[in-house]
Amino acid sequence: MRITTWNVNSIKQRLPHLLAFLDEAKPDVVCLQELKCQDDAFPRAEVEGAGYAVETLGQKAYNGVALLVRAPLAMTEVRRGLPGDTEDEQARYIEALISGADTRPVRVASIYLPNGNPVDSPKYPYKLAFLERLRLHACALMQDENAVVLAGDYNVIPDAADAADPEAWRSDALFLPQSRMAFRALLAEGYTDGLRACDPRDGLYTFWDYQAGCWQRNAGIRIDHLLLSPQAADRLVSASVQKHLRGLDKPSDHVPVTAELSAG
């Protein structure tokens, strides 16, 4: 089962790239972030036409997450929103159980973690609170009999090796010690950073800012992650970054990251 996470930075702007990617890579599950549209504006017919079932949690203008599942796999037990804060209106979490005849099921989440900047605003405590809610839910999912994959844009640079210029991020919400500690707390629950487990090299990035020629000079950061429960990690075959999509016309500032799991 191939599982991809991709922050598309507007599904409407990125639909041609998404359809081309589905056709070329044929992922079984796609976790999308930053749809930037409401549910009824999602280009459902086009994605279904490519052979995928669709579940969305949209929001006007900002945020928004979705799960796509390629037939004949099926998606059940859909959960929208993270437990722990009924006041949270931001569309940042969707989860479902993915199952099929030829594979053991996998519970997959598409997550768009808050950016958290500026750090002296309420946005930073909101980010840390969201990370803590995610840790508690990730812990609860450990009791699940199924493998779990928590995939998405974490907006956390885990380590200095995950940035071309770590010093530039020293006081940013993506790289502050508290943010990195909260990410490590997720790993401490027993989850594996799928991409890092497959590729120990420096210079592995998933985001390049549109500004300042970041792409051209490879000034990237690694912030899109797939976290695997032990059952999922046992099935991990490979993981890679689809970097070439950043070089297309009108790209997202993020590229897809894909992990392949054995049938189990």
Next chain:
DNA sequence: ATGACCTAACTTTTAGGA
């Protein structure tokens, strides 16, 4: 030299992103 982008919205400027 210290600049340089992109997206959505009741758009002609702002908020948000990272």
